[in-house]
Amino acid sequence: xxxxxxxxTIEPNSGxxxxxxxxxxxxxxxxxTSGLKGRGGAGFPTSVKLNLAxxxxxxxKYVVCNADEGEPGTFKDRVILTDHADLxxxxxxxxxxxxxxxEGILYLRAEYTYMRSHIEEVLQKRREANLLGDNILGQQGxxxxxxxxxxxxxxxxxxxxxxxxxIEGFRGEPRNRPPFPVDTGLNxxxxxxxxxxxxxxxxxxLSKGGEWFKAIGTDKSTGLKLFSVSGDVTKPGxxxxxxxxxxxELLEEVGGEGAKAVQVGGASGHCIPQKDFxxxxxxxxxxxxxxxxxxxxxxxxxxxxxxxxxxxxxxxCGQCTPCREGNAKILECLDMLDEGACSMKYxxxxxxxxxxxxxxxxxxxxxSSPNAFLSIVEHFQDELMGRTE
Amino acid sequence: xxxxDRERLKEEIHAWADQYGHSRxxxxxxxxxxxxxxxxxxxxxxxxxxxxxxxHPVEVHGVVSFYSFLTTEPQGKFVVRVCQTMSCDMAGKDxxxxxxxxxLDIDFGETTPDGMFTLEWASCIGMCDQGPALLIxxxxxSKVTPNQVHDIIEECRAxxxxxxxxxxxx
Numbered sequence: 312x313x314x315x316x317x318x319x320t321i322e323p324n325s326g327x328x329x330x331x332x333x334x335x336x337x338x339x340x341x342x343x344t345s346g347l348k349g350r351g352g353a354g355f356p357t358s359v360k361l362n363l364a365x366x367x368x369x370x371x372k373y374v375v376c377n378a379d380e381g382e383p384g385t386f387k388d389r390v391i392l393t394d395h396a397d398l399x400x401x402x403x404x405x406x407x408x409x410x411x412x413x414e415g416i417l418y419l420r421a422e423y424t425y426m427r428s429h430i431e432e433v434l435q436k437r438r439e440a441n442l443l444g445d446n447i448l449g450q451q452g453x454x455x456x457x458x459x460x461x462x463x464x465x466x467x468x469x470x471x472x473x474x475x476x477x478i479e480g481f482r483g484e485p486r487n488r489p490p491f492p493v494d495t496g497l498n499x500x501x502x503x504x505x506x507x508x509x510x511x512x513x514x515x516x517l518s519k520g521g522e523w524f525k526a527i528g529t530d531k532s533t534g535l536k537l538f539s540v541s542g543d544v545t546k547p548g549x550x551x552x553x554x555x556x557x558x559x560e561l562l563e564e565v566g567g568e569g570a571k572a573v574q575v576g577g578a579s580g581h582c583i584p585q586k587d588f589x590x591x592x593x594x595x596x597x598x599x600x601x602x603x604x605x606x607x608x609x610x611x612x613x614x615x616x617x618x619x620x621x622x623x624x625x626x627x628c629g630q631c632t633p634c635r636e637g638n639a640k641i642l643e644c645l646d647m648l649d650e651g652a653c654s655m656k657y658x659x660x661x662x663x664x665x666x667x668x669x670x671x672x673x674x675x676x677x678x679s680s681p682n683a684f685l686s687i688v689e690h691f692q693d694e695l696m697g698r699t700e
Numbered sequence: 701x702x703x704x705d706r707e708r709l710k711e712e713i714h715a716w717a718d719q720y721g722h723s724r725x726x727x728x729x730x731x732x733x734x735x736x737x738x739x740x741x742x743x744x745x746x747x748x749x750x751x752x753x754x755x756h757p758v759e760v761h762g763v764v765s766f767y768s769f770l771t772t773e774p775q776g777k778f779v780v781r782v783c784q785t786m787s788c789d790m791a792g793k794d795x796x797x798x799x800x801x802x803x804l805d806i807d808f809g810e811t812t813p814d815g816m817f818t819l820e821w822a823s824c825i826g827m828c829d830q831g832p833a834l835l836i837x838x839x840x841x842s843k844v845t846p847n848q849v850h851d852i853i854e855e856c857r858a859x860x861x862x863x864x865x866x867x868x869x870x
Contacts (some may be wrong), residue, residue: 384785
């Protein structure tokens with residue numbers, strides 16, 4: 312990790328202590344003031360999610376931490392859970408207080424099984440310190456505990472309804488939305504599913520105030536964000552930057568000057584060519600869950616597109632036709648391009664198919680999987696067409 | 701499978717069901733335990749679990765076949781998963797993969813005849829800043845070079861079975 316993260320400057324449990332003195336409305340109000348949006352990539356306003364879950368009248372509610380970090384190029388949650396697991400659990404406890412939940416679940420991807428014993432230890436220490444369990448820190452009637460559920464190697468389970476299906480013991484196939492999990496989630500109870508990083512920021516915001524967070528970043532994309540940087544850079548790793556940083560500024564910080572293109576947002580994100588390095592990384596411009604993959608001048612962009620499409624063909628759950636068949640068709644087109652045997656007419660046909668996938672796929676996977684292909688075709692068409700061996 | 705082995709498997713599944721619950725929400729944890737201990741979820745195990753949580757065995761099979769870390773066929777004692785996603789690809793995963801094929805003498809998707817190693821591709825394992833990376837069971841290996849592959853394999857062998865017992869002085 313490079314530099315000091317804000318997470319390490321926060322007084323432990325100061326956010327939770329502040330929240331314990333506040334009512335539900337005020338806690339959610341503080342998050343609303345901050346303007347925090349989901350840090351997993353989708354960018355849904357966190358306070359709206361909490362508000363909906365809090366408004367539900369059900370007796371049983373859940374707080375779920377989505378630690379199924381599977382987007383190619385993303386590893387910030389691995390670092391957060393290794394170095395700042397306490398802060399994540401503090402954020403979960405604050406959410407529990409805000410929505411009235413007694414039970415929390417951390418859904419950890421199978422690839423991170425090696426972290427489990429460390430996380431269990433952190434949870435146990437929090438129980439011993441009465442930061443979890445009955446009557447937390449002496450507050451009568453506020454009880455909350457967290458258990459761990461493991462994934463079994465499925466990217467799609469990072470989609471919140473697929474994640475819930477998985478916990479319930481089903482294939483990780485996304486549900487139709489609405490109803491949303493905040494209304495009909497785990498075991499049909501209201502469930503607030505949040506990304507690891509989002510939860511850690513909630514704890515920071517309750518500690519330092521919503522205004523502090525809001526003052527950083529842009530109007531529509533407030534606050535700080537962790538970035539997972541990999542590829543052709545001199546300093547790969549996890550970085551913290553304010554939202555709204557341009558691609559070019561970020562490249563300077565990580566030693567990636569001279570890059571030919573940057574994939575922002577992982578395989579489901581967009582490929583940004585050099586001429587667009589002035590664009591801002593923010594929800595209103597180039598959105599990301601934090602994945603930054605840098606491609607140097609020597610990289611073959613067709614190989615990049617093919618690697619991403621192989622990923623989606625493998626990881627599509629196969630439930631809906633546009634995604635199951637569409638991804639395979641895009642990959643086939645890339646193979647044809649590689650062999651120098653693809654007409655421009657066919658490329659255009661596949662672009663049309665991409666549009667269908669974006670509109671007709673059931674979940675975010677199929678809706679966003681054509682992004683990489685489309686942006687690479689748009690910006691590097693010259694590299695793709697008329698190939699010879 | 702010997703009757704005694706079956707009995708043991710059945711007892712263990714019952715114990716896991718007591719621990720995790722006799723409902724469908726317990727399905728994944730029970731299957732994960734079976735997979736970890738027996739390196740696959742056999743038909744017998746799936747039937748037994750189905751009876752315990754009160755669903756049809758086809759439902760259990762549907763779940764097992766969905767997740768890449770659950771299998772119906774026995775895997776090796778060490779499952780080697782090589783990250784094939786872009787960052788590890790740029791860092792040189794192909795050479796590491798080739799050396800694994802050479803040193804294990806199997807292709808991807810296969811298990812060595814002695815049942816020690818299974819070689820598989822994996823989607824991004826979250827080690828993009830330290831590629832090429834691979835997982836062997838629950839352990840991560842990062843910045844792997846082709847000439848380390850032999851030692852990594854031998855290290856695994858040394859932690860298993862008779863070799864490990866000799867080391868511990870049994």
